[in-house]
Amino acid sequence: MKSDLDRLMQENDLAALLVTGAGQHNPAMYYLTGGAPLTHADLIKPRGAAPVLFHGTMERDEAAKSGLTLKNLSDYNYKNLLQKANGDRILASALRYQQMLADHDITSGRVALYGKTELNDAFAIFTRLQKIAPDLEIIGEAPGNSLLLQAMATKDETEIERIRKMGKITTEVVGLTAEFLSSHPAKNGKLTKADGNPLTIGDVKRQINFWLAERGAEAPEGFIFAQGRDAGVPHSQGNPDEALETGKTIIFDIFPCEAGGGYYYDFTRTWSLGYAPDGVESLYDDVRSTYDTIMGELKLNAPGAQYQEKVCDMFEALGHKTIRGDLTLQEGYIHSLGHGLGLHVHEAPSFRNKEYASDKDVLFPGAVITVEPGLYYPSKGMGVRLEDTVWVRPDGVMEILAEYPLDLVIPVRG
Amino acid sequence: MKSDLDRLMQENDLAALLVTGAGQHNPAMYYLTGGAPLTHADLIKPRGAAPVLFHGTMERDEAAKSGLTLKNLSDYNYKNLLQKANGDRILASALRYQQMLADHDITSGRVALYGKTELNDAFAIFTRLQKIAPDLEIIGEAPGNSLLLQAMATKDETEIERIRKMGKITTEVVGLTAEFLSSHPAKNGKLTKADGNPLTIGDVKRQINFWLAERGAEAPEGFIFAQGRDAGVPHSQGNPDEALETGKTIIFDIFPCEAGGGYYYDFTRTWSLGYAPDGVESLYDDVRSTYDTIMGELKLNAPGAQYQEKVCDMFEALGHKTIRGDLTLQEGYIHSLGHGLGLHVHEAPSFRNKEYASDKDVLFPGAVITVEPGLYYPSKGMGVRLEDTVWVRPDGVMEILAEYPLDLVIPVRG
Numbered sequence: 117m118k119s120d121l122d123r124l125m126q127e128n129d130l131a132a133l134l135v136t137g138a139g140q141h142n143p144a145m146y147y148l149t150g151g152a153p154l155t156h157a158d159l160i161k162p163r164g165a166a167p168v169l170f171h172g173t174m175e176r177d178e179a180a181k182s183g184l185t186l187k188n189l190s191d192y193n194y195k196n197l198l199q200k201a202n203g204d205r206i207l208a209s210a211l212r213y214q215q216m217l218a219d220h221d222i223t224s225g226r227v228a229l230y231g232k233t234e235l236n237d238a239f240a241i242f243t244r245l246q247k248i249a250p251d252l253e254i255i256g257e258a259p260g261n262s263l264l265l266q267a268m269a270t271k272d273e274t275e276i277e278r279i280r281k282m283g284k285i286t287t288e289v290v291g292l293t294a295e296f297l298s299s300h301p302a303k304n305g306k307l308t309k310a311d312g313n314p315l316t317i318g319d320v321k322r323q324i325n326f327w328l329a330e331r332g333a334e335a336p337e338g339f340i341f342a343q344g345r346d347a348g349v350p351h352s353q354g355n356p357d358e359a360l361e362t363g364k365t366i367i368f369d370i371f372p373c374e375a376g377g378g379y380y381y382d383f384t385r386t387w388s389l390g391y392a393p394d395g396v397e398s399l400y401d402d403v404r405s406t407y408d409t410i411m412g413e414l415k416l417n418a419p420g421a422q423y424q425e426k427v428c429d430m431f432e433a434l435g436h437k438t439i440r441g442d443l444t445l446q447e448g449y450i451h452s453l454g455h456g457l458g459l460h461v462h463e464a465p466s467f468r469n470k471e472y473a474s475d476k477d478v479l480f481p482g483a484v485i486t487v488e489p490g491l492y493y494p495s496k497g498m499g500v501r502l503e504d505t506v507w508v509r510p511d512g513v514m515e516i517l518a519e520y521p522l523d524l525v526i527p528v529r530g
Numbered sequence: 531m532k533s534d535l536d537r538l539m540q541e542n543d544l545a546a547l548l549v550t551g552a553g554q555h556n557p558a559m560y561y562l563t564g565g566a567p568l569t570h571a572d573l574i575k576p577r578g579a580a581p582v583l584f585h586g587t588m589e590r591d592e593a594a595k596s597g598l599t600l601k602n603l604s605d606y607n608y609k610n611l612l613q614k615a616n617g618d619r620i621l622a623s624a625l626r627y628q629q630m631l632a633d634h635d636i637t638s639g640r641v642a643l644y645g646k647t648e649l650n651d652a653f654a655i656f657t658r659l660q661k662i663a664p665d666l667e668i669i670g671e672a673p674g675n676s677l678l679l680q681a682m683a684t685k686d687e688t689e690i691e692r693i694r695k696m697g698k699i700t701t702e703v704v705g706l707t708a709e710f711l712s713s714h715p716a717k718n719g720k721l722t723k724a725d726g727n728p729l730t731i732g733d734v735k736r737q738i739n740f741w742l743a744e745r746g747a748e749a750p751e752g753f754i755f756a757q758g759r760d761a762g763v764p765h766s767q768g769n770p771d772e773a774l775e776t777g778k779t780i781i782f783d784i785f786p787c788e789a790g791g792g793y794y795y796d797f798t799r800t801w802s803l804g805y806a807p808d809g810v811e812s813l814y815d816d817v818r819s820t821y822d823t824i825m826g827e828l829k830l831n832a833p834g835a836q837y838q839e840k841v842c843d844m845f846e847a848l849g850h851k852t853i854r855g856d857l858t859l860q861e862g863y864i865h866s867l868g869h870g871l872g873l874h875v876h877e878a879p880s881f882r883n884k885e886y887a888s889d890k891d892v893l894f895p896g897a898v899i900t901v902e903p904g905l906y907y908p909s910k911g912m913g914v915r916l917e918d919t920v921w922v923r924p925d926g927v928m929e930i931l932a933e934y935p936l937d938l939v940i941p942v943r944g
């Protein structure tokens with residue numbers, strides 16, 4: 117939680133956090149400002165002091181919505197800085213950051229960089245800042261394991277309510293999608309529109325984006341609606357031109373967020389239209405039994421790796437290959453069991469196999485995690501995944517934040 | 531254009547470009563891959579050779595859509611790299627990049643970094659790469675002026691058609707918005723819904739997002755629909771709870787892109803509902819005369835700064851203060867005249883004042899630029915901006931990519 121930041125900074129010997137980039141679609145900045153729609157801003161959080169938000173003159177109203185202490189970037193006279201830097205824009209920007217930090221008493225110690233931003237100029241500016249300010253130590257952190265991600269990984273009640281609301285929107289849209297599919301009769305095994313043309317994945321996706329927009333949500337990373345062979349490739353988003361057919365697996369994995377890059381939800385169902393052929397049903401049953409077992413065994417403070425190993429055990433016992441034996445595997449169980457989510461669709465903790473897991477990958481209180489076992493056989497034209505988002509409540513209860521039936525078959529006429 | 535890359539790399543003595551991050555909402559990666567929906571990828575473009583796209587196993591189908599040479603990231607055995615790095619994830623990632631570059635014969639020379647990505651781990655990994663590979667020089671470039679931005683700034687015909695199509699969608703949505711406002715009668719100076727409640731800015735914004743989604747577009751950075759005093763603050767996005775009133779300026783600045791973070795359009799009109807009070811009309815006339823003059827004077831290869839200076843001359847002659855005299859100005863003409871646009875809503879070239887302009891800020895053939903004079907008086911409760919997107923055609927013609935009337939008054943009943 118945000119209230120952990122000073123403690124974490126103390127433990128990690130950090131003098132300040134320096135966050136840069138836009139106010140939205142930028143999890144670090146969103147987290148600390150509340151998602152103000154700023155095109156560019158900087159934020160300095162000194163250890164033991166409140167954050168300061170640096171903004172452009174034209175964005176003073178939007179910056180004020182953050183409720184933070186503000187500082188206008190134009191107070192740092194860029195013309196003078198550029199003269200001092202002999203026209204070198206990288207140096208001028210580095211000098212400005214040096215001054216911004218010094219104005220908040222940060223002239224030595226470790227400063228960690230954050231923000232989803234253009235690496236090109238950021239790398240130039242911050243390596244230059246390191247050169248001109250040798251008493252500072254400008255740092256990044258290991259992938260997926262930064263101090264800020266650690267704070268973000270435990271959600272407070274307000275964050276849980278926002279994720280829960282996104283869950284409600286997500287499952288509403290999933291329900292509308294199921295009804296929409298059922299409302300199209302099958303002719304010769306293909307769902308058919310009123311004009312006689314087949315209903316395509318592209319048609320369904322357009323509807324879904326529309327329903328999300330109507331509810332104040334968006335899918336900035338797209339979503340997966342993949343059929344048959346494509347359902348056998350976990351991140352295939354599906355072929356928009358393809359007609360929807362009966363008796364094929366459809367993986368519908370949708371991970372929308374609040375408009376502007378706010379909190380996410382993550383949810384997957386596997387559907388088969390009209391009926392499920394034997395091979396599909398048995399693959400579904402294998403995934404479903406794993407899903408049920410894991411959901412029943414999740415325990416507060418248990419290491420995530422234990423569940424990933426358990427899923428591998430179960431799938432291997434059923435005759436499936438798993439990623440545990442071969443990182444390059446393309447058929448069987450080929451990914452991790454789940455991940456944290458919040459302002460990122462993927463964040464800490466992770467359910468990785470034990471040799472890659474961090475000791476921080478545990479089901480700590482306040483975590484929000486996905487549980488998503490799946491089996492993939494592109495060569496057989498099928499894949500199955502089931503996913504729900506779970507709140508690891510401080511009282512130890514594992515709560516699915518938006519319930520939705522797990523049924524495989526979507527009824528269709530014809 | 532993309533075909534300029536090798537020449538630009540030669541001129542800038544670059545051995546390779548290294549792009550990282552997601553496939554969408556990441557202009558550098560989108561530009562070189564065509565917008566494949568990859569959650570994480572890397573791309574190496576050696577000088578004089580075709581780019582190679584590095585992707586995860588689960589995203590092999592989406593990666594293949596790029597048509598590029600592919601390399602599966604899992605071929606670099608992370609388990610071994612992590613062992614070699616004694617469990618240090620930053621070093622393991624740096625070793626992987628070193629190997630990826632070496633596999634494409636990049637063991638010395640300058641390598642420029644690109645991609646909109648999380649700065650935290652990228653800074654850690656690439657500063658570490660610099661340490662372990664001293665024969666490489668890992669670089670960034672000056673803000674707004676990178677080699678890749680230079681290539682991106684000149685658009686080919688296909689890009690122009692995509693921007694033109696976004697212009698068509700944008701002006702369609704603007705037209706629908708004007709009709710929607712007109713369809714609500716004014717009661718006591720406020721637009722009123724069928725249920726008797728006032729129509730709010732939030733109501734209008736929801737409609738607009740819905741119309742964009744319906745057309746395969748999105749507004750990832752939001753848009754501006756700001757009334758009265760808020761119209762006097764250029765980047766205020768407007769107050770969603772505020773009722774729409776007659777006789778106040780509304781700045782409607784909309785900059786949507788193709789869904790997935792593709793090409794943008796940028797467009798502004800200033801409206802006054804029902805009628806325009808004298809002060810509003812005269813402010814509009816001052817902006818309109820400047821807009822008309824500049825649009826008539828744009829010339830191929832002219833420096834952008836010349837037009838920014840011209841606008842300052844014109845506004846000052848009309849009694850308005852300008853940013854030329856004072857970077858911290860809050861009333862009058864307080865921004866630049868325009869900017870390039872493409873896969874970024876702001877890119878090269880820029881119409882900055884001459885002391886900040888680069889010698890590359892000229893109206894070169896193939897540029898797509900905005901022209902957007904404006905005047906802002908929050909203390910008087912008003913602001914006016916007019917903006918269109920212009921293609922600097924290679925034949926010297928300046929073509930507005932989507933025409934739309936500049937009218938100030940939107941008729942309303944009541």
